[in-house]
Amino acid sequence: MxxxxxxxxxxxxxxxxxxxxxxxxxxxCSADGLLRTESSPSAAILSSKEVKQPLPELTEEQKERxxxxxxMYQVMLAEMLIRRGEPATxxxxxxxxxxxxxxxxxxQRAFQFSMASxxxxxxxxxxxxxxxxxxxxxxxxxxxxLLSLQQDKVEPAFEQWQKFRELSDLELEKLLLxxxxxxxxxVATDAGVAxxxxxxxxxxxxxxxxxxxxxxxxxxxxxxxxxxxxLYARNKVPQDSEAELYRLLATVxxxxxxxxxxxxxxxxxxxxxxxxxxLQEQMARLEVKANLLQxxxxxxxxxxxxNPSLITPRLSLALLLIERExxxxxxxxxxxxxxxxQYRDVSNYYLGVIYQAQAKxxxxxxxxxxxxxxxxxxxxxxxxxxxxxxxxxxxKANELLDSLDVKQVEDRIKVLRAKAIFAxxxxxxxxxxxxxxxxxxxxxxxxxxxxxxxxxFYRTERFDDYVDNMHxxxxxxxxxxxxxxxxxxxxxxxxxNLNQARTLLDKxxxxxxxNYYVLDSMGWLLYRHKDFKQARSYLEKSFAxxxxxxxxxxxxxxxxxxxxxxxxxxxxxxxxxxxxxxxTFQKLIDSLKAGLTID
Numbered sequence: 001m002x003x004x005x006x007x008x009x010x011x012x013x014x015x016x017x018x019x020x021x022x023x024x025x026x027x028x029c030s031a032d033g034l035l036r037t038e039s040s041p042s043a044a045i046l047s048s049k050e051v052k053q054p055l056p057e058l059t060e061e062q063k064e065r066x067x068x069x070x071x072m073y074q075v076m077l078a079e080m081l082i083r084r085g086e087p088a089t090x091x092x093x094x095x096x097x098x099x100x101x102x103x104x105x106x107x108q109r110a111f112q113f114s115m116a117s118x119x120x121x122x123x124x125x126x127x128x129x130x131x132x133x134x135x136x137x138x139x140x141x142x143x144x145x146l147l148s149l150q151q152d153k154v155e156p157a158f159e160q161w162q163k164f165r166e167l168s169d170l171e172l173e174k175l176l177l178x179x180x181x182x183x184x185x186x187v188a189t190d191a192g193v194a195x196x197x198x199x200x201x202x203x204x205x206x207x208x209x210x211x212x213x214x215x216x217x218x219x220x221x222x223x224x225x226x227x228x229x230x231l232y233a234r235n236k237v238p239q240d241s242e243a244e245l246y247r248l249l250a251t252v253x254x255x256x257x258x259x260x261x262x263x264x265x266x267x268x269x270x271x272x273x274x275x276x277x278x279l280q281e282q283m284a285r286l287e288v289k290a291n292l293l294q295x296x297x298x299x300x301x302x303x304x305x306x307n308p309s310l311i312t313p314r315l316s317l318a319l320l321l322i323e324r325e326x327x328x329x330x331x332x333x334x335x336x337x338x339x340x341x342q343y344r345d346v347s348n349y350y351l352g353v354i355y356q357a358q359a360k361x362x363x364x365x366x367x368x369x370x371x372x373x374x375x376x377x378x379x380x381x382x383x384x385x386x387x388x389x390x391x392x393x394x395x396k397a398n399e400l401l402d403s404l405d406v407k408q409v410e411d412r413i414k415v416l417r418a419k420a421i422f423a424x425x426x427x428x429x430x431x432x433x434x435x436x437x438x439x440x441x442x443x444x445x446x447x448x449x450x451x452x453x454x455x456x457f458y459r460t461e462r463f464d465d466y467v468d469n470m471h472x473x474x475x476x477x478x479x480x481x482x483x484x485x486x487x488x489x490x491x492x493x494x495x496x497n498l499n500q501a502r503t504l505l506d507k508x509x510x511x512x513x514x515n516y517y518v519l520d521s522m523g524w525l526l527y528r529h530k531d532f533k534q535a536r537s538y539l540e541k542s543f544a545x546x547x548x549x550x551x552x553x554x555x556x557x558x559x560x561x562x563x564x565x566x567x568x569x570x571x572x573x574x575x576x577x578x579x580x581x582x583x584t585f586q587k588l589i590d591s592l593k594a595g596l597t598i599d
Contacts, residue, residue: 071097075106078113087116095126104134111143123147138167142182149187154194161199173208180212184219192216193225200229207236211245214252223256231265242269243276250282259289277303281313288320296320311343318350327354345373349380361387378404378411382418389422397422413439417449424452429460445476454486466490481515484508489521492528501525516545524554532561549579553588560592568592 074097081090091113098106107130114126127147130140141164148157161179168175176199183192196213203209210233217226230249237245246269253262263286270276270283280303287296300317303310314333321330331354337347348370355364364387371380381404389397401419406412420435436453439446454469467490473483488504491497505525508518523538539555542548552575559568572589579585 071101071106074100078109082113082116087113088119088122091117091119091122091126095122095129098129098133102133104130104137107133108137108139111140120151136167138164138169141167146182146186149183149189149191149195152189152191154191154198157191157195158198161195172203173206176203176206176208176212180209180215183212183216189220190222193220193222205236207233207238207241210236211241211248214248218248218252218255223252226252227256227258243273243279246276247279247282250279250286253286254282254289259286260292262286263290263292275306277307277310281316284313284316288316293320293324297324311337311340315343315346315350322350322354322357325357327358330354345371345376349376352380352383356383356387361391378406378414382414385418385422389425394422394426409442413442413446413449416442417452420449420452424456429456432456447473447476447480450476451482451486458490463490463494479507479511481508481512481518484511485515485518485521489517489524492521492525495528498525498528514545516542516548516551519545520548520551520554523551523558527554527558527561530561532558536562547575549575549582549585552579553585556588557592 074093078090078094078097081087081093091110094106094110094113098110107126111123111126111130114122117123124147127140127143130137131144134140141160145157145160145164148154148160165172165175170178179199180196183196187195193213193216196209196216200209200213210229214226214230214233217223217229227249230245230252233245234249246266250262250266253259253265256262263283266279266283266286270279273279280299284296284299284303287293287299297317297320300313300320303313304317307313314337318330318333318337321327321333331351334347334351334354337343348367352364352367352371355361355367365384368380368384371377381400385397385400388394388400398419401415401422404411404415406415416435416439420432420439423429423432423435433453433456436449436456439449440453443449450469450473454466454473457463457466457469467487470483470487470490473480474487477483484504485508488501488508491501491504502525505518505522508515509522512518519538519542523535523542526532526535526538536555536558539551539558542551543555552571556568556571559565559571569589572585576586
């Protein structure tokens with residue numbers, strides 16, 4: 001039966017298949033015996049009209065041999081079809097051969113063909129036959145429970161898994177981990193989660209089932225459940241599996257919204273195992289996400305010092321330094337990665353970003369021009385066009401955008417938005433609106449395009465269109481703080497719908513209580529309501545966060561209304577040179593003295 005194993009391999013050569021099938025189908029009988037009987041008549045005798053006697057009936061053994069010969073041909077045909085890329089037809093032929101011969105290995109091969117066909121009916125049919133012919137094979141029960149889960153049949157899947165466990169040679173601990181990995185690979189859905197929860201109920205003392213539940217829940221996007229399961233497993237996991245558990249925990253924290261909690265959870269383990277550099281790098285990323293930038297920087301430096309050949313922590317440190325506008329040190333880190341060809345494109349891209357931020361435009365253009373990898377090439381070209389535009393080379397900037405070969409929808413949107421930004425800056429507002437309309441035709445729910453187009457509508461006093469865009473944004477995301485503030489502030493500026501404005505701004509402040517834009521809007525709304533004391537509270541808080549000139553104008557107006565004229569004038573004198581180009585600010589005190597209290 002040695003040849004039997006070979007026919008289950010998809011890539012078997014024809015000769016191997018034929019030899020294997022001969023062993024399977026004829027069980028030691030000579031293949032030549034199939035072609036000849038003991039009294040084979042000659043062609044002449046068979047064609048003679050004088051022959052009157054009927055041909056002898058075949059014995060049961062001869063019939064069985066004929067059936068197996070036909071099955072051998074079918075198997076050969078099926079293997080040929082699968083090599084030709086026709087899995088559906090190959091399955092039909094192989095399934096028929098398995099039925100005819102009742103050979104379990106052929107049923108398993110038919111199952112493999114059914115999987116290649118991606119036809120759920122064929123897969124179900126093949127598993128049913130395989131299970132019938134080989135009910136004591138653990139693999140068939142594994143396939144059965146996974147298929148049931150794909151069809152959201154949790155209870156049958158659980159029963160089939162129990163049969164799989166009964167036939168499997170693996171210990172329960174390993175079997176549960178293997179099961180979760182199989183579920184992740186094929187059924188990362190709510191059904192997979194429910195199945196793992198059922199296993200956890202059945203085997204609550206097994207640490208591996210909780211890790212498995214955490215893994216499956218993470219893959220299904222159920223991050224809170226994943227965290228609960230993994231944190232529960234933390235107190236049960238054996239020492240030799242702790243590292244993997246904490247790495248999985250770090251991954252879940254990185255994908256979720258509890259980065260600071262993740263830092264606190266992982267810190268004690270890292271204190272005991274400071275040389276777990278993989279987890280140290282995950283910890284640094286968590287610290288960045290939790291805005292613990294100084295701690296993250298120190299950690300990245302320790303990782304790099306201990307592992308100078310590692311590139312990803314060096315790149316991560318460079319990005320962190322760019323975020324902190326520490327461009328010199330970021331540049332030094334990136335230059336060290338240029339010697340590694342696989343990182344050359346990303347390094348040149350971020351070097352270009354650094355040089356552009358420092359207005360070193362020639363160096364930026366040179367760095368961006370070296371970026372060749374498709375993942376970064378388009379963005380590098382967009383940066384190049386932006387630099388050319390900022391240098392007054394408008395025609396060259398637009399020519400570069402027109403020359404870009406954009407095939408992906410996302411890339412086309414990026415180019416259209418860049419053109420719209422350039423048109424807006426040139427005050428070609430109709431063209432900008434049209435370009436944003438092209439984006440929205442491709443993606444009607446593109447929030448950035450809706451917001452940017454709304455700003456164009458506002459500048460051109462197309463206020464009805466502005467309001468429409470704001471409502472569309474809020475319909476897409478009711479918690480969009482910029483849209484809540486934008487629409488609320490618009491109503492305040494227009495001195496209408498002030499109750500609705502209050503509702504919008506209250507919600508925005510609940511979401512972001514320290515957003516200075518929203519604080520300013522609320523202060524200005526209260527000014528409209530002549531509640532000057534409350535307005536002062538919001539505006540002073542806003543100005544303490546960001547010394548914005550619009551906030552300053554509002555604050556001076558409030559002081560004036562409260563009768564604190566000297567404070568208003570002192571504040572105006574302190575900043576009037578800084579905002580010399582703001583005509584409204586320059587005339588503010590004179591306007592107030594003339595009684596022009598509200599624009």
